[in-house]
Structures are given as structure tokens and as C-alpha cells.
Amino acid sequence: MKLIENVREMQQYSESLRLSGKRLAVVPTMGALHNGHLALVRLAKRHADVVVMTIFVNPLQFAPTEDFSRYPRPFERDKALAASEGVDVLFHPQLNELYAEQFETFVALDHISQKLEGKIRPTHFRGVATVVSKLFNITKPHIAVFGEKDAQQLMLVRKMVRDLNFDIEIIPAPIEREADGLAMSSRNAYLSPEERRAATALFQALVLAEKKIRSGERNAEAVCAYTLNQITSATLLAKPDYAAIVRTDDFEEAVTLQEGTEYFLLLAVRFGNVRLLDNCRFVV
Ligand code: PAF
Secondary structure: OEEEOOHHHHHHHHHHHHHOOOOEEEEEEOOOOOHHHHHHHHHHHHHOOEEEEEEOOOHHHOOOOOOOOOOOOOHHHHHHHHHHOOOOEEEOOOHHHHOOOOOOOOOOOOOOOOOOHHHHOOOHHHHHHHHHHHHHHHHOOOEEEEEOOOHHHHHHHHHHHHHOOOOOEEEEEOOOEOOOOOEOOHHHHHOOHHHHHHOOHHHHHHHHHHHHHHOOOOEHHHHHHHHHHHHHHHOOOEEEEEEEEEEOOOOOEOOEOOOOOEEEEEEEEEEOOEEEEEEEEEEO
16 A cells, blocks of 8 residues: 655546546545444445545545544544555645645535534534545545545535536445444444443434334424434433434435435434434335
8 A cells, every 4th residue: 555645646646647537536534443434445445447536634624623633543443444454555644734824715505514513613613624525636536435424525525526626436335334323433433332332322313313214204393303212212412413314316305305306314413522423224
């Protein structure tokens, strides 16, 4: 595996691979790799000749009150995992390599950035869209793989690629789960043993909500209230931020679930200082 830390070198290397006819995939990450990330790599390998993984903890997507400085950075472990999964190139820039002094250009999406996660984290998606644009311009991929756990991020990237005409195919990867159903996330490592046990309530509530929809419930608000109630009655440690049902094609919130339409049921729930996201995709 080739390690690159410099923007110019990464651009030149990608350019030479493209010129030699290789199909490139990028898997953007913030490191602290787990099986969910490795599944993204496996998917990328099915679609491309060369897989570039990026590891960069992006300060722009963290609010001052969030966990930027304490975000885990186990780089040597990440490097070994990436190599063992067959990543071809690891792009790992330092902070000042990506954001020079007086950096002042941002990519912001209006509507999608302001709801759900964006309401709670108002500057988050501007940070994500900016860094993902930069990583696309630096790694020059044909395809990019993003996980469905961060469903709003995935939709944001899809819209940005369409709106700004990036010539890149976005490939979504299904959520990877632990044996007890908890969605894999780097932030799971922050959970205390008690919170970790309680956090399985999210997946269990999603399963029950799907059952409720299958048994005929069509009122989105009622499904969301039912889902949150399942979580808070399973554990006192869970403090839900929201449950919401959105259409998968445009991320608009549903009122009445329509036959033949595909939706995400999205959850954001805090356990102590840790915010967990989870979702399920379903067709009515
Ligand atoms: O999903 C993440 O890990 C990050 O938001 C991303 C896409 C790598 C941008 O920093």
C-alpha cells in the first residue's frame, strides 16, 4: 500500500493511474477504522482497479462544542487495517496540507443541510461538502463509496455531485452491524459498557417499527412516535434527538406513507455525550 501525505503528489499519482486506463475508487474516512469502513473498501474493490482510502479528521465539520480534538486517531492501526483489506493508496494529509492559512472557500448546500442533522449541527454539512469536494479534486476518482448509516450525508454528496457536475459515480454501502444489531460507528468506542448494552435499543426499535408499517400503519408521525417510545421504554440512558421518515429519492419528510415509495426511517439518539445515528430503508 502506498502512503501519500501531500496534495500535489496525490493528484499526480491519480492522474497517472487515470492515464494508464485504471478505474479509481475513493473511500473517504476520518480513520478509527472498523468493519463498516472495511466493507466500504470491499465494495469499492468490486467497482474499481485501484482503491484510494482517505483518512482526515476534518475540523470544518465539527462545531466548537464537539469532539474534534478527542476524535480517535489510531493511525498505525488504521494503516495496518487498510493494507490488510487491500487498499492500494492511503491519502493521509496533515491539517495545514488541506487548509492553508486564510482558507475561505466553502461548499454549502441550502435545503438538505438545514434539516434533521443540519438543524442540530448547523455548520456540519458545509464542512462535509467542502472537504468531500476537496478530496474529490485531489484523488480524482471515477467512483466514491459512502455508507448508508449517514443517510443525510450520502444524500448531500449525491446532490452536490449532481449540482456541481462532478464526473463521479456515488455508490452507497449498506449499514454494517455488530452481532447484536448496533450499527458500526467510530463513536461506539466512546460508549460506556452500560451505554453500549443500552444502544442496541436503536436497532430493536427499527425492527419493531418496520413490523408496525408492514401491519398497516401509514401515518409517519405515529411510526416515529412509536419508534422513540420503544427506545425510551427500553432504556433510561437514551435521549432521542429525533426520529423521522424521509423519502430516499429526495429526503423530503413523509406525512402519509405511500404504496410503492421507498423511505428511510432515521434515528439520532444521544447516550451520555455520544450521539448515535441509525436508520432502516423500507418500501411500503
Ligand atoms: O463520514 C465521514 O467519515 C466523514 O463525514 C467524511 C465523509 C470522511 C468527510 O470528512
